[in-house]
Structures are given as C-alpha cells and as structure tokens.
Amino acid sequence: MASEIPSIIRTVARALRVRLLGVRLLGTRPRRRPAAPQRILVAPHLRLGDAILITPLLAKLREQYPAAEIVLLSTLPMVPLYQGNPYGVVVWPYHPRRFETVAAMFRQDGFDLAVVPGDNRHGWLAAALRAKWIVAHAGDRPRLKSWMIDELIDYPQTPTAMAEIFAELGPGPGPRPYQRGDWPAPSCRSFDLPERPYAVLHVGASGPLKLWPPEQWLALARWLTERSLEVVWSGGPGEAAIVGQIDKAGRYRSYAQRLDLAQMWRLIAQAAVFVSPDTGVAHLARLTGVPAVSLFGPGSPALFGRGEFWREMPCAEVTIENFPCRDQRDVFERKRDWVRRCSRSTRQCAAARCMIQLEAQAVIAAVERLLGPEPSEPA
Numbered sequence: 001m002a003s004e005i006p007s008i009i010r011t012v013a014r015a016l017r018v019r020l021l022g023v024r025l026l027g028t029r030p031r032r033r034p035a036a037p038q039r040i041l042v043a044p045h046l047r048l049g050d051a052i053l054i055t056p057l058l059a060k061l062r063e064q065y066p067a068a069e070i071v072l073l074s075t076l077p078m079v080p081l082y083q084g085n086p087y088g089v090v091v092w093p094y095h096p097r098r099f100e101t102v103a104a105m106f107r108q109d110g111f112d113l114a115v116v117p118g119d120n121r122h123g124w125l126a127a128a129l130r131a132k133w134i135v136a137h138a139g140d141r142p143r144l145k146s147w148m149i150d151e152l153i154d155y156p157q158t159p160t161a162m163a164e165i166f167a168e169l170g171p172g173p174g175p176r177p178y179q180r181g182d183w184p185a186p187s188c189r190s191f192d193l194p195e196r197p198y199a200v201l202h203v204g205a206s207g208p209l210k211l212w213p214p215e216q217w218l219a220l221a222r223w224l225t226e227r228s229l230e231v232v233w234s235g236g237p238g239e240a241a242i243v244g245q246i247d248k249a250g251r252y253r254s255y256a257q258r259l260d261l262a263q264m265w266r267l268i269a270q271a272a273v274f275v276s277p278d279t280g281v282a283h284l285a286r287l288t289g290v291p292a293v294s295l296f297g298p299g300s301p302a303l304f305g306r307g308e309f310w311r312e313m314p315c316a317e318v319t320i321e322n323f324p325c326r327d328q329r330d331v332f333e334r335k336r337d338w339v340r341r342c343s344r345s346t347r348q349c350a351a352a353r354c355m356i357q358l359e360a361q362a363v364i365a366a367v368e369r370l371l372g373p374e375p376s377e378p379a
Helices: 002-026 048-052 055-064 076-082 099-106 122-128 162-167 214-226 240-246 261-269 280-288 360-371
Strands: 039-042 069-074 089-093 113-116 134-137 151-153 198-202 230-234 273-277 292-295 315-318
Touching: 039 055, 048 076, 048 280, 055 069, 055 162, 069 076, 076 089, 076 261, 089 099, 113 122, 122 134, 198 214, 214 230, 214 240, 214 360, 230 261, 261 280, 273 280, 273 360, 280 292, 292 360, 315 360
Parallel strands: 039 069, 039 113, 069 089, 113 134, 134 151, 198 230, 198 273, 273 292, 292 315
Antiparallel strands: none
16 A cells, blocks of 8 residues: 555646646636736746757847846756856746646746747646746647647748747847856866866767767767867766767766766866767857867757857857758748758667768867867977
C-alpha cells in the first residue's frame, strides 16, 4: 500500500490541476488590447536553446514598457540563469506536472498582456492566468491550440532569424543589439577551472544527427593544443559517453555531466574560444560574449544563427550551403518556403552526411577568424 501512495498523490494533484484550470477558463475574460500594459506574461516553456532565442523579445518588451512588470515562465533547469533578472524579468518556475508550480502562479495571476512564443497551446495557460490580451504567431496546428489567442501574427515571408521572429510578437522597432553584460552572469557553486587559457569543445547535441565525427573533434583539439590552448571537453546530462568515444585515451580534461547550467556559463565565459554543434549551449555561449563557433548540419544558420540581435557578438557559423537533404520547410509547425532545415530522425537518416562532410579545417578557419593569427611569442 505504501508504494501506491506517491501514485495516488500524483493522480489527485493532476485532477485538482485540471479542475482548477477548467474553472478558470469557464470564467469570463476581458479581451481587450492594452494601451500601456503594467503586467506582461511571456509564456514560452521551451527547451534551452529556443528559450534563449526569446531574449530579443524580452529586450524589446523592456524597451517598449520600461515600467512594466515582465513575468517569464521558465522550465525548472533554466531558472538559475535568470537569478540576475536580465532585462528586469521576474521568473516563475513552471512544470505542467508539478502542481505546486501551477498553484503558485494562480495566486499571483492577472496580466494586461501575454505573449506566447513557440507553441500556442500555452495560450490556454495564459487565459487561465487571466491575461486580458494574448498574442502569438499564426499557423500553429491543430487550430485548437490557438483558440485562446486574441492576436495572431504571421511569420515573415523572407529569411529571418528565429530570435527576430520571436521579437516580432512585441510592438515597435527591434531592440538594440545585445552587448556583453546585458545578461548578468549567474553565480554558481565553485569548481576547478583550467589554470591557463583554454578552449571548450562541447560535443553533445540535441540529437544524434547533430553530432560531429570523433576524428574531426580530435583534429580540432590537436590544432588548438598547438596554439597553446588547453582543450577541455563539455557535454550535458548523459553525454559523457560521447566524450569517451571521441577521446578514448583521455588526453584532455572532461567536464561532461559534471556541471549545472550556471557552472556551464562560467566555464564558457572564461574560455578563449567555444566550439559546439548547433544546440542549446551554443545559444548560451552568445549570452556570455565568448568567441563561439557553431556547427550547422541539419539546422539552418539563417534560422538559428546569431541574427541581428547578436550581430555584435564574436560568433561564427560553419555549414555546407544548400545541402540537398536540408529541405524541410517548417518550424514550430509553421511553413515558409524560405525555411531550409532537417528534423529527420535516425530511422529516416542513418548517417548525418551534413555533419560528416563538415571538415575540421573549415572549423579551424572560423576559429582563426575570431581569435586572429597565432601570436609569435607566448603572452
């Protein structure tokens, strides 16, 4: 019987959450566009990379409404990154299966404006939080997701970075470009950092088809070592095995699976250069201002690269232009002819040729462009 108690508690909590949400949605909601919103809700609930891509939206809302309270719903692992309240944002931790996070939000509800980047289903949550006007992008499927949306904005018809697409959900001109320090560095638990200048090679990715071949990583690591930089590996949860496949001899230090997000920020921020596939941590690197190189295989640098907002950051994207199977035209369920990306699974693509054909020399050239020529004498 004791073993069944946690399951019973979860079932009761889920029933209470559904009942509470239903009661709130049945109530009348004043649907009117606010002229000068005092409380603004941003409800993305996205993974790390996509969540960081809403940064220009936060910057734009702050510029347009300098006195407003801006509340951001964040997944639990992301919360420590916001401890410095970038752009004056207040963060509410949210997990749809954690009743206490939902109950805490309902105790502080009531918003003049809600903005829903990404998945429109979070418009239902915004309505339950008594938002008077909800804005999201048009075209999400199925249509049921958008029933609570008051204002639908189309995706652009010409190539635009995802960061700028999210920012278009806010009124007015685009925000000023990001500057190092706009996002305060989070504090973190201490850990051992390299004692001399180092390069971080983050080998993990959001899927196996974004992984770069081990021999290419090793070629890059050898070149960086010759440039008098200590090489360290990085990887997220469950990615230590990827490091083991690359560096079987254990020549270089590995931080894979050892750091939380705040510690990862510090490791990246103090590096001489950072290299990774197109993944969430690559977007994190842009916030730190470190010279960063992103490897794009299935993904689109035009869509997920630095865009206008991060144009002054020392970033470089390495890809093979017009790769033939990078031919899918949709993102977040919205279709546009200018989109060129690939979200196929390993069942559909046995080997990611777009990553295999990215040569180490192309990445080395990108690093050289960011760091400049090798000094003739050690500093």
